[in-house]
Amino acid sequence: MxxxxxxxxxxxxxxxxxxxxxxxxxxxxxxxxxxxxxxxxxxxxxxxxxxxxxxxxxxxxxxxxxxxxxxxxxHRGRHWRCPRCGEELEGQFTACWKCGTPRAGES
Ligand SMILES: [Zn+2]
CATH class of the missing domain: 3.30.70.2350 (Alpha-Beta Plaits)
Structure with missing residues (x-):
């Protein structure tokens, strides 16, 4: 035990x-x-x-x-990087606020 x-x-x-x-x-x-x-x-x-x-x-x-x-x-605060413009984004965003590109894996 x-x-x-x-x-x-x-x-x-x-x-x-x-x-x-x-x-x-x-x-x-x-x-x-x-x-x-x-x-x-x-x-x-x-x-x-x-x-x-x-x-x-x-x-x-x-x-x-x-x-x-x-x-x-x-953990929802994970950062991700926009594949188009390279902007670093907070985990709660599902699309880039700068150019509008959706996060990979989201539709
Ligand atoms: Zn972008």
Missing amino acids: KQIHVAKHAPEAHLVKGFLESNGITAVVRGEFLTSGWGELPADVCSVWIADDAQFERANELLIAFLTGGAARE
Whole structure:
């Protein structure tokens, strides 16, 4: 039994557990019973554990990819460069404000 992730709250712990189990890794959430109904307790008592130590390395790799990939999808401020005029644009623009060229991949 190895701890792989400390979650900020129970839903996050269960998200990680569900992700790992969808990849065939048996995971256990510990500590959630401490937070339910007891708002005074610290919120960081929720953690995810790998039942089989042999799966830990693979679980860790998957989890890093999962967490960083999820962060990248949420990151909306990514810059892009207009293919026509070379203007650098903020991620929220779907077309170049200078020449009107749409961002690659958008219609
Ligand atoms: Zn442009």
